[in-house]
Amino acid sequence: MDAFERRSVIALATVYLFRMLGLFLIIPVISISAVGLNGANAALIGAAIGIYGLTQALLQIPMGMLSDRVGRKRIIVIGLILFALGSILCANANDITSLIIGRALQGSGAIASTLMALLSDVTREQNRTKAMATVGISIGVSFMLSLVLGPWLYSLIGLSGLFYLSFISSVIGIFLIVWMVPNNTQHTFRRDTTPSFSVLGKVLKNTQLVSMNISVLLLHASLTALFICIPNFLIDQYEVSLVNHSWLYLLVMGLAFVGMVPLVVIAEAKGKMKKVMTGVVFLLSISIVLMAFSPNIALFGILLWAYFIAFNTLEATLPSVVSKLSPVGYRGTAMGVFSTHQFLGAFIGGIGGGWLLQNTSIATLFVTIGMTLFIWSLFLLRQPAPPTLTSLAFSLDSYNNRDIKELSSQLVNIQGVEEMQLFEDEKTAYLKINKKQLDKDNLLRVVPQITL
Numbered sequence: 001m002d003a004f005e006r007r008s009v010i011a012l013a014t015v016y017l018f019r020m021l022g023l024f025l026i027i028p029v030i031s032i033s034a035v036g037l038n039g040a041n042a043a044l045i046g047a048a049i050g051i052y053g054l055t056q057a058l059l060q061i062p063m064g065m066l067s068d069r070v071g072r073k074r075i076i077v078i079g080l081i082l083f084a085l086g087s088i089l090c091a092n093a094n095d096i097t098s099l100i101i102g103r104a105l106q107g108s109g110a111i112a113s114t115l116m117a118l119l120s121d122v123t124r125e126q127n128r129t130k131a132m133a134t135v136g137i138s139i140g141v142s143f144m145l146s147l148v149l150g151p152w153l154y155s156l157i158g159l160s161g162l163f164y165l166s167f168i169s170s171v172i173g174i175f176l177i178v179w180m181v182p183n184n185t186q187h188t189f190r191r192d193t194t195p196s197f198s199v200l201g202k203v204l205k206n207t208q209l210v211s212m213n214i215s216v217l218l219l220h221a222s223l224t225a226l227f228i229c230i231p232n233f234l235i236d237q238y239e240v241s242l243v244n245h246s247w248l249y250l251l252v253m254g255l256a257f258v259g260m261v262p263l264v265v266i267a268e269a270k271g272k273m274k275k276v277m278t279g280v281v282f283l284l285s286i287s288i289v290l291m292a293f294s295p296n297i298a299l300f301g302i303l304l305w306a307y308f309i310a311f312n313t314l315e316a317t318l319p320s321v322v323s324k325l326s327p328v329g330y331r332g333t334a335m336g337v338f339s340t341h342q343f344l345g346a347f348i349g350g351i352g353g354g355w356l357l358q359n360t361s362i363a364t365l366f367v368t369i370g371m372t373l374f375i376w377s378l379f380l381l382r383q384p385a386p387p388t389l390t391s392l393a394f395s396l397d398s399y400n401n402r403d404i405k406e407l408s409s410q411l412v413n414i415q416g417v418e419e420m421q422l423f424e425d426e427k428t429a430y431l432k433i434n435k436k437q438l439d440k441d442n443l444l445r446v447v448p449q450i451t452l
Helices: 003-024 030-036 042-070 072-091 096-108 112-121 125-180 197-205 207-238 242-268 273-291 297-325 331-359 362-381 401-411 440-446
Strands: 390-395 417-423 428-433
Touching: 003 072, 003 096, 003 112, 003 125, 030 042, 030 125, 030 207, 042 072, 042 096, 042 112, 042 207, 042 331, 072 096, 072 112, 072 125, 112 125, 112 331, 125 242, 125 297, 197 207, 197 331, 207 242, 207 273, 207 297, 207 331, 207 362, 242 273, 242 297, 273 297, 273 362, 297 331, 297 390, 331 362, 401 417, 401 428, 401 440
Parallel strands: none
Antiparallel strands: 390 428, 417 428
């Protein structure tokens, strides 16, 4: 990357980090702190936790498409302002209804797809995968920081203080977007980051993509539902004070990251994606069911560690699988649908988990989540293994229409090039390649500007 790209990517990744940190900080404490609000019960607290996912799911793709017309930075700033307003409303909420409305307003600042589109505008094709990975890392870091810092910060500044921190994070995000991200008025439609309605039906009908979408929905539904009850469970069952939850989460998340790495390597480098994915979904289910009957905090911590090993492994591998399965040249559409399911999962987990806790028991909630994931792991066993393909894109700016046609005829004859799309309007070529079978020398002869 050159200096322009590095500056842009770091700024956008930081915006993403602060934005998600503002959303996630309350997750490990809200089920305890919101009890004192007027009208609060477990079901409504669950709604307050998950409602942001509904507004995110409904608005992220439309806002991304609107940014093509009115500008990326303008939409991002509007989204961050909505998030800031929602944070202020939450910080001053005296009843559960106001908190739910504030959380919904936070989620309405749905800037995920617009951020990815802006990332596409300010990076070249050969650097875009690295840029997207950097943003992905920032999301994971924000979640880990939220679990560790949330209980500790709550003990110092309370729930209102956490929401005011969310407000501050949005202000920082606006500053970064306006002054740190270079202006780029060339908002080119990029199919690898921007959803396209023309191929939406094809994505929704792809059974393998559907299984990945349901997987991420269930994954985030389980997370949201669990954190409706885990904070109270630690206090009531094991007498662990809320401020000490931070130490538990720090230990669990640190060790879970270490445990995740070999599984991701086995899945990606060793070509065992199906076995790893099925195995970790099974691990999710077993660890959650056993949590309900754990006799002491040590065993509960081990089970929570196992859960987050599986969770982090899926968080790292599912987007990779979606990228491999997406129609060539239309990764943006597949990822948009995938992200929508992710946010819907948070909403369903909040609503469903809160209702179960209100009407049954914590043990029933754990067992219901675990058995749902167990059934899903059996379904995944029947699915075909994802293809071991890699996506590749490069610019066609220096090619005229005749050159593009000639290039197409050359690429189709190269061993290892499984699929391709060359778009004259976008001046970009998208390939899916099998690296194990790829004739690298021939491909580099035809397209010397690419990096393999």
